[in-house]
Amino acid sequence: MRRIAVVNQKGGVGKTTTAINLSAALAVAEKRVLLIDVDAQANATSGLGIDNREPKLSTYEIFMDPERTREAVQGTSVKYLDIIPASLDLAGLEIELIDSEAREARLKRAIEGLDSYDYVIMDAPPSLGILTLNALVAAEGVLIPVQCEYYSLEGISKLTDTLNRVRQSLNPGLEIFGVLLTMYDPRTNLADQVAEEVRKYFSGKVFVTMIPRNVRLAEAPSFGQTILHYDINSRGAQAYLELASEVISRG
Numbered sequence: 001m002r003r004i005a006v007v008n009q010k011g012g013v014g015k016t017t018t019a020i021n022l023s024a025a026l027a028v029a030e031k032r033v034l035l036i037d038v039d040a041q042a043n044a045t046s047g048l049g050i051d052n053r054e055p056k057l058s059t060y061e062i063f064m065d066p067e068r069t070r071e072a073v074q075g076t077s078v079k080y081l082d083i084i085p086a087s088l089d090l091a092g093l094e095i096e097l098i099d100s101e102a103r104e105a106r107l108k109r110a111i112e113g114l115d116s117y118d119y120v121i122m123d124a125p126p127s128l129g130i131l132t133l134n135a136l137v138a139a140e141g142v143l144i145p146v147q148c149e150y151y152s153l154e155g156i157s158k159l160t161d162t163l164n165r166v167r168q169s170l171n172p173g174l175e176i177f178g179v180l181l182t183m184y185d186p187r188t189n190l191a192d193q194v195a196e197e198v199r200k201y202f203s204g205k206v207f208v209t210m211i212p213r214n215v216r217l218a219e220a221p222s223f224g225q226t227i228l229h230y231d232i233n234s235r236g237a238q239a240y241l242e243l244a245s246e247v248i249s250r251g
């Protein structure tokens with residue numbers, strides 16, 4: 001089982017779009033995938049058409065009680081893809097856990113007993129707080145989406161510092177699984193400059209696949225659909241299918 005956290009504390013870089021559509025593309029390749037929504041915004045949950053106002057169990061409950069993980073898993077309309085949805089309760093977790101022991105290892109504990117998946121994909125919020133730390137401690141690898149625009153590398157050194165700290169203490173085996181260039185617009189020189197800079201910074205870690213800027217990717221979540229179901233012929237869908245093959249071939 002591969003456990004991958006999709007992390008970048010910068011907001012709006014394509015974490016959730018990637019978590020949803022990479023999960024779906026892996027599921028289409030008949031890999032069994034569990035997507036865990038670790039963000040109180042619950043965008044991965046609603047993007048898959050799941051109503052997070054229903055009183056079902058969510059990521060919040062598995063942080064509080066790791067025994068409830070199996071109960072919190074829901075199927076989705078995509079075969080081979082399950083989800084643990086998020087709810088607004090997650091927003092209060094930082095404070096609720098402030099004095100509790102092993103508070104960075106809650107999620108790790110919660111998913112320890114799961115062995116029936118090929119991939120567990122965790123969608124992190126735009127911060128380096130307790131929720132993201134839990135995703136980093138529970139993961140084997142980090143997938144870092146980087147948007148192809150000015151300032152995209154701003155804050156990346158803070159992220160790599162955090163990864164180093166997590167390695168030194170709670171999760172020595174944590175690796176950068178891959179860096180993904182998102183919202184790439186081939187018509188601009190800027191996008192190519194940023195891509196080059198990112199490839200230099202993360203030598204060897206950057207996926208060959210780049211996710212193009214594609215309006216279909218932005219539309220799909222409002223229909224509660226992955227891009228593969230919303231518009232399989234779109235450039236966005238094709239890019240996420242290519243990314244999934246790259247992920248599978250990285251083992």
Ligand code: ATP
Nearest residue numbers: 011012013014015016017126183212213214217218
């Ligand atoms: P947050 O930090 O708030 O969690 P995020 O990193 O998860 O954000 P997304 O929610 O995936 O980012 O994307 C931000 C916005 O950009 C969304 O409206 C999304 O639909 C849109 N978007 C993401 N990727 C693309 C793309 N390749 N082309 C066009 N629009 C995109």
Ligand code: MG
Nearest residue numbers: 015016039043
């Ligand atoms: Mg998000």
